[in-house]
Amino acid sequence: MFAALSEKHEHKKVLPDLEGAENGVVMRFAPNPSGPLHIGHARAAALNDAYIKQYGGRYILRIEDTDPKRVDPEAYEMVVEDLKWLSLAITDTVTQSDRLHLYYALCTQLIERNGAYVCTCDNEQFKVLKNKKIACPCRDQSLETNLVLWDKMLTHGFKEGEASVRIKTDLNNPDPAMRDFPAFRILDAPAHPKVIAHVYPLMNFSVVADDHLLGVTHVIRGKDHIANTRRQRYIYDHFGWKVPVYRHYGRMGIEGVVLSTSQMRLGINDGTYTGWDDIRLGTLRALARRGISPDAVKNAMLAIGIGDTDISFSWDNLYSENKKIVDPVANRYFFVPDPVTARIEGAQPHTAHAMLHPSDASRGTRTLEFTGTVLIPKNEVLPEVTMLRLKDLFNVKISWDNGMPTFTYAGDSLADARAAKAHIVQWLPAQATVPCTILTQEGEMSGACEPAVRSELGKVIQFERVGFVKIDGVGDDGVVAYFTHK
């Protein structure tokens, strides 16, 4: 029965074919190590992953840490952890700061091929010339001069801002962004956490160098890189290298969570957020903490696909994917929000057996001992309510006197409760409860839950009539849970 059900869930999302991928692909995911990965990264990571699984090949994780200003030493580890959580088919990992010597050597070659020059112009001055489509004086230097200056750059003969390497492009290109863009620059500070360096490549150079060196065949990235792709083509042409196949997907707007690394870091430092996995953040670790499964994230991203249109990310769709994964496995428990104590008159002690999962009897039941007094949700005890069904136990009649309710045993018959249209509510024996707080993105919900919930630490369970929740902490003072979704 379960097999039949889950088959219906196999909406195998078919991504469009990649041109020239028949014999396998080499693709890469190339994050900047400035913080942990967030949902935005997950799209590129999942798309690449899906194509590699479809065509076979290698999946390279390339850490792009060529800007020491934007490197968080802790991020190297976090990125790897996050990708591991997503369980991607990564086959190789390279770090660009380990490869500076390769870029330097290629730069020398590029100068020798007359594809680049060392520019010692003032930056502002260059910009003025560039906008007027005029070559700067450095552009026509001899090969020898360029090589001498390049060597001077590498041997600390220049300070930050005094020299850079520029790629020769077409100064008449109508797009000013294409004209003689920089490939290397000098940075005196800050120091790079992984390597001692003075000359750093800009991404357009290091990306081309690595894509070529690593044999990357297909590149899937956001459309914010379209201009870079055009720039990078100049470098491929200078070297005579084969250009990979590119796909650029549209921008994905994500509402409801904080995504900017700098903003997150600020908030963590000033105590606004508890850490990188604070559930108000859009990091993968925050999603994990909330009980979102990595497969749900991947499925949601594949469903979005690689369209060029700008889209807005839908939490509903993610939650729906997650529910498909979580609903069959999550055990059910009672959580009583904002509980009131009710003494039930005229009831004998009862033992209730409630199923751990409604469609899987083999998991067994939880046992709740009724001895006279229960906790029930306050919002179910309203003046117009005269009968409630305590789920898996019995019916209770409520009589009101001066606004004070009295609860009386009203039989075991479920049919009676149905006939009376009584709400079937979750409840707890007053003598066996654990305080429980559910943290949601909006705030917290406090109440009590079954003691057995303690054994579900780290798991996603469903609190009946409340929603799915991940048990985050279990201590003497109770249970802390994170709200996943309805």
Place this chain on the structure above:
RNA sequence: GCUGCUAUAGUGUAGUCCGGCCAAUCAUGCGAGCCUCUCACGCUCGCGACUGGGGUUCGAAUCCCCAUAGCAGCACCA
């Protein structure tokens, strides 16, 4: 401003290349009902879209033009 990309229901997506089989797919969401000792899951039914205007054509979501809107880039960031 310059350069370029895009435009299908609330959201995502299929169809657009090679015009007819599209009174437009699937999912999600929402509504109603069934099932059910959860307001979950499952099932049934329903709601809801081709940005606008011209043109080409026997015929246009699909091709062309214009308009509008959104986005990206124009960094010694990635």
